Amino acid sequence: MAQNYVKSGERVTVVAGPGGAQSGKFYVVGAMSGIAQTSAAEGEEYELDTTGSVYEYGKTTAQAWVQGTKLYYDDDTDTMTTTDTDNTYAGVAEQPAAVDAAIGRIMLLRSF
Structure with missing residues (x-):
């Protein structure tokens, strides 16, 4: 594996926008989009499933x-x-x- 590898991009950590994030809902974050894996309050981090699932x-x-x-x-x-x-x-x-x-x-x- 490449020395500069960080992680798979299938799930990315993003920050919840206004109103927070709800697990199972689709979100658009800049040019990325996907399904929230957990719920999060506004400003908190959550995992966004972006591909393949x-x-x-x-x-x-x-x-x-x-x-x-x-x-x-x-x-x-x-x-x-x-x-x-x-x-x-x-x-x-x-x-x-x-x-x-x-x-x-x-x-x-x-x-x-």
Whole structure:
């Protein structure tokens, strides 16, 4: 291993912004994004899972997902969507989700 190796970038330590962070919620921190592993008060550190993991997350209803569909985070509704306009790239659908499903599975992929 390289002498200057620090750690895997699959999880990074970030500082909670206004309102803090809630475990299991998707957050955008600068050019990074991912799922909070723990809850933290504003100004406290928490771990952000940024890539490779699969999570169940709220999805925009009226959208069917096929496996591998690109997904974006809609911070207005706190859901994943196939709509890229004004939303943050989050990953891909890990498995299909029916049009009327409220929850879908997302595999996080690096957004930066």
